Amino acid sequence: MAVVTDLSTPDGTPDDLDDLVLHLAGVGVRRGSNDLLKGVDWRVELDERWVVLGGNGAGKTTLLRLAGAELHPTAGTVHVLGERMGRVDVFELRTRIGFATAATGNRVPPDEKVIDVVVSAGYAVLGRWREQYDQLDTGRAGELLKSLGIAHLADRTFGTLSEGERKRTLIARALMTDPELLLLDEPAAGLDLGGREDLVGRLSELAMDPDAPATVLVTHHVEEIPPGFTHLLLLARGEVVAQGLIDDVLTSENLSAAFGQPLELERSGERFFARRRG
Numbered sequence: 001m002a003v004v005t006d007l008s009t010p011d012g013t014p015d016d017l018d019d020l021v022l023h024l025a026g027v028g029v030r031r032g033s034n035d036l037l038k039g040v041d042w043r044v045e046l047d048e049r050w051v052v053l054g055g056n057g058a059g060k061t062t063l064l065r066l067a068g069a070e071l072h073p074t075a076g077t078v079h080v081l082g083e084r085m086g087r088v089d090v091f092e093l094r095t096r097i098g099f100a101t102a103a104t105g106n107r108v109p110p111d112e113k114v115i116d117v118v119v120s121a122g123y124a125v126l127g128r129w130r131e132q133y134d135q136l137d138t139g140r141a142g143e144l145l146k147s148l149g150i151a152h153l154a155d156r157t158f159g160t161l162s163e164g165e166r167k168r169t170l171i172a173r174a175l176m177t178d179p180e181l182l183l184l185d186e187p188a189a190g191l192d193l194g195g196r197e198d199l200v201g202r203l204s205e206l207a208m209d210p211d212a213p214a215t216v217l218v219t220h221h222v223e224e225i226p227p228g229f230t231h232l233l234l235l236a237r238g239e240v241v242a243q244g245l246i247d248d249v250l251t252s253e254n255l256s257a258a259f260g261q262p263l264e265l266e267r268s269g270e271r272f273f274a275r276r277r278g
């Protein structure tokens with residue numbers, strides 16, 4: 001018989017929140033008559049690297065925005081880094097989260113230098129303003145650019161970068177503040193095959209680094225799952241289709257259920273590929 005551990009105290013607060021980076025219980029997000037998310041239960045622990053996979057409109061970005069303390073649920077409870085949404089200063093909380101999205105990229109002035117896009121993350125979130133950045137900060141930003149393979153672009157302006165170079169700059173920026181939680185929204189979208197493979201490799205290195213933060217990566221494609229990621233949450237129409245260890249959850253059946261068509265999943269080493277059956 002399965003043993004079910006109830007982690008909730010009588011007021012509904014999980015008592016082991018210290019070990020949890022994210023805890024969602026019965027979460028829904030409703031806009032008008034649309035359920036963007038419904039009945040989502042999800043726990044992310046410190047050393048876990050999660051992939052959130054689903055088709056267009058499945059609710060992935062909505063889920064990521066909850067995790068990033070950018071959105072409040074309309075039902076259920078969300079704890080981020082041990083803090084309950086609705087009872088915490090979200091501006092303070094967001095300083096502990098690295099969030100790389102296309103939306104962040106759209107807010108970067110095109111004439112800003114790449115190194116400054118990365119360095120300024122620390123100042124933006126801390127609310128400090130200085131004309132000269134510390135050499136220490138510039139050094140760290142340079143190291144991050146190097147680890148993402150774009151050190152040579154440090155002095156270029158953001159507006160002159162290719163899509164892939166922008167994505168990497170934004171990941172470096174998200175890591176600049178040494179976050180406790182890293183959120184990546186479709187980091188490989190818009191990249192060519194070489195760019196995708198290179199990014200998957202770099203995200204894989206990050207995932208395998210024991211000092212890297214807990215990470216949640218949103219994607220549409222199993223091909224973009226970097227080796228080293230441990231868990232998978234499959235979403236369809238705002239509901240969780242399956243979640244757990246990638247090895248258990250990523251199956252042809254679950255994938256077919258999530259995308260609403262018969263799909264065949266193949267595994268080659270640590271990578272995955274999918275195509276329509278028949």
Ligand SMILES: Nc1ncnc2c1ncn2[C@@H]1O[C@H](COP(=O)(O)OP(=O)(O)OP(=O)(O)O)[C@@H](O)[C@H]1O
Nearest residue numbers: 031034036054055056057058059060061062063220
């Ligand atoms: N403010 C809103 N009002 C009504 N519907 C909304 C609102 N915001 C988002 N939606 C809808 O909620 C659904 C989930 O959106 P979300 O952006 O989370 O999906 P997604 O899985 O990230 O999709 P994609 O992969 O296409 O980016 C979509 O159908 C979207 O049209």
